[in-house]
Amino acid sequence: MGTAPAPVHATVEEALAGLPEHRRELFAIRLDRWWADLYAGLAAAYGDAVAAGLGERVARLAAAAYRDRDPELLRLDAARTLEPDWFQAPGMLGYAAYADRFAGDLAGVGERIPYLRELGVTYLHLMPLLRPREGENDGGYAVADYRAVRDDLGDVEGLRELATRLRRSGISLVLDLVLNHVAREHAWAAAARAGDPRYRAYFHVFPDRELPDRYEETLPEVFPDFAPGSFTWDEELQGWVWTTFNSWQWDVDWSNPDVFCEYADIVLFLANLGVEVLRLDAIAFLWKRLGTDCQNQPEVHALTQALRAMVRIACPAVAFKAEAIVGPADLVHYLGRGVHYGKVSDLAYHNGLMVHVWSMLASRDARLAAHALRALPPIPASTSWVTYLRCHDDIGWAVDDGDAAAVGVSGHQHRAYLSDWYSGAFPGSDARGLVFQHNPATGDRRISGTAASLAGLEAARERGEAGVVDLALGRLWVAYAIVLGWGGLPVVWMGDEIALANDPAWAEEEGHGDDNRWVHRPRMPWRTAYQRHNPDAVEGRAFAGLTRLARVRRSLPHLHASVPAEVLELSDPGVLPVLRRHPEGPMLGLYNVTPDWRSWPMARLHELGFVHPLDAISGSPIHESDGSVWLAPYAGWWVVGR
Incomplete structure (x- = not known):
């Protein structure tokens, strides 16, 4: 199906009534340009019988968002249309942080814009800041309200103001959009528990264990330590609800077209606040299919294509980033393969590069990394990897057994070695990582820790030996040289620029004691950060090295x-x-x-x-x-x- 049908154009004309002719004409041109991608994505997920009517609903949502879009954002749309490779440019440098741990609140982040510019940042990923459930909330990924901000950070208007300040400073705001699940306290889940059949259909609910048990036969456990299994009995709901991550995170049912429309509207809402990149969290898990691990199903890419087409129609300045921490064979599909080539996410995390940088530093050998990285299929030229050394999450040793065997290494033994090395258990290791989510059944032991502590810098500074400190700083520096020199869009995790070590008090904050990932999520010590201008201090040496890499990178086409x-x-x-x-x-x-x-x-x-x-x-x-x-x-x- 090519251009949008006449009834769809009639629907959007009604929604755009009162706009100047040139604006209505521009929307119509975009609608025709992207209608085929929108329709094809919807049809692949829901079938042709549903796709036509659903496409018209989505077009109406897009038209309403376009009608209400701020003039400054409309200008950005025009600029990005003329420069569609903006996120691929060598001048791009990302920074990721929790707003409260970086600067207290959203207003505080705005006050720290000069620091970000000094570092060379053009892309700021603020970790989950939409209103989560009270108490445990998986670091903010259990969202209770997509249209509200955490009370301690500010409000929606404060978020809009911050996005504007960042944009005017040349920095694109990146936010998480959790697609796979909502908090049990979300309004949809509350309505489902109250007996509303419309909202009960937003979730995967089963009256007994028959189907959940059949699904469990092929489902891996994400958090085996504190959230075993993938289903939770809810007394109010009187059913087993799908909960991949935690009992209070309910998986939504994307096979329901109403769910698609809900999230389409949320995407447009965030875009009109000035969010320029949406990190599509847990995207691999969206579609459930019996007999599989319920990850990376074809419908995931069809749904992403449809959402992306909608964004291209309404607000083309916005880009998608896929949070898909999956195997190498599946990873490239999130940037587009086959019929979805170049039509899904614009950005995706290069998890493999991150893993193999740490693998090389531990083994002092590049052969496994070279083989594994060489084996990755090419990605569409219009897309980009997000390269990184650390993030908010643990490190899972995603070393493929076939890649390991190709260079004469046991994949299982190498993964065990990396866990031993980075937890400091291996003789001669100075790493200070913590084991996260040990799974005795698989031997999986993921690792938490800041980049500096994993690189041995924390231990080296305690020993006070200048030569050992130099080597640890060298490991940190060459790791970032690889990350910034790979191409793509490199992202620095907060504190790496000043070689920040593990937080010794990570377990003392309420709700953090059972999750050692908080060890590498310290609060920014601004007094320490002032040492970044001291050329003799470790902080100054780390900052100078990273800023030089960023500066040189900008000059290299x-x-x-x-x-x-x-x-x-x-x-x-x-x-x-x-x-x-x-x-x-x-x-x-x-x-x-x-x-x-x-x-x-x-x-x-x-x-x-x-x-x-x-x-x-x-x-x-x-x-x-x-x-x-x-x-x-x-x-x-x-x-x-x-």
């Missing part, structure tokens, strides 16, 4: 996200080579992941077209010694030609 990262064959197992072939010339990232000097053949640089190679980070020429160039311990080079 090779790091535009549309340019693929190509992992070359290794010449030394301790050096990861990543080539980017840009029309202006090649760029080669060389990263020494060991504490020793390592070499790279000068002849290979010449073969790749580097006549007079230069390290763009330091600005220094690269010199040959006996046919090789030598990288210092934990050195990272972005090699360009002259």
Whole structure:
């Protein structure tokens, strides 16, 4: 189906009555341009019989949001339409934080904009700030009201004001949209418990254990320690409700078209507040199918395509980021494969890169990482990876058994080694991570901890040995050199820029004691942050290193996200080579992941077209010694030609 049918145009014309002709015409053009994607996504999920009427409902919602959109946001829509690759540019640098732990509240975040600009931030992800349930709320991911802000942070108008201040400072606001579940206290769930059949149909509810038991046969447990199983009996509901994550987080039923419309309206509401990127939380879990693990089902991508098409019609300045921490074979589908190529999320987390950076630093060997990263299929040129070293969550060792076997390693044993290394249990490790969610049945042991503490810097500072501190800072620096040098959109987790260590008091706050991920979610110590300008302080050295990487990155067109990262064959197992072939010339990232000097053949640089190679980070020429160039311990080079 091509352009939108006449009845749909008639519906939106009615919704747009009173707008100037040029605005009504622009909406009509967008509607025709994206109708096919909208309809196809809806039809793939709900069937043709439902898709036509549902598409008209969604178009009406889009028209109402477009009608009410702020003039400044309409201008941003126009700018982004002319620059659709804005989030792929080398000048993009992300920062992620909890608003309260970073600056107290939303107004406080606004006051810290100069700090963000000093770091070079252009993309600010504030962790869940929509109103959650009281008490335990999974760090804010148990949302009780999508249209309200946490009372301690401010209100919706304060959020709109912050988005405006950020935008005028060149920073895009990123917020979480939890798609898979709502809090038990959400109005939909409350109505379902009160007996309203409309809202009961918003959830997966079963009268007995027959179907839940059949589903459980193939469902993995996400939180086996404190939320075993995927179903919870609710006495008020008089049924078993699907609860993938916690008993008080009810999975919504996306097979119900009314649920799609509810979330479409929420997306438009947030977009009109000035949110520029929506992180689609737990997106992999949206569609349930008996006999599967109920993740990564085809309908997930169809639904995302439909939502994205709606956004392109109403508010094209907005981008989608998929929070899909899944296996490599499934990951690229969130950026588009096959019929969904380039039509789903604009951004997705490169979980594999994050895992393999830590793997390389622990093993001092790049062979497994090179094989695994090389095996990832290419992504659409219009999309981008989000690259990162740490986030708010634990680290799960997503090392594929096949990748491990290809380089002569046992996947199970390597995952166990990484857990031992980063929890400090392995002899010689200085890491200070904490084991999170040990699953004896699978041997899975995820890890919590700040980047600095996992890199051994916390232990090194306690020992007071300058050389050991230097090596730990080197590990942290080369890790971020890989993250910023991969391409895509790199995101820094709050505190990494000043090498912040684990929070020793993480368990003392109410509700945190059973979740050690709070160890790497400390409050920003602003007195310590003032040391970022002290070149002799660890904080100053870390800040200077990261800001230099960001500054150099902005100058290199090779790091535009549309340019693929190509992992070359290794010449030394301790050096990861990543080539980017840009029309202006090649760029080669060389990263020494060991504490020793390592070499790279000068002849290979010449073969790749580097006549007079230069390290763009330091600005220094690269010199040959006996046919090789030598990288210092934990050195990272972005090699360009002259």
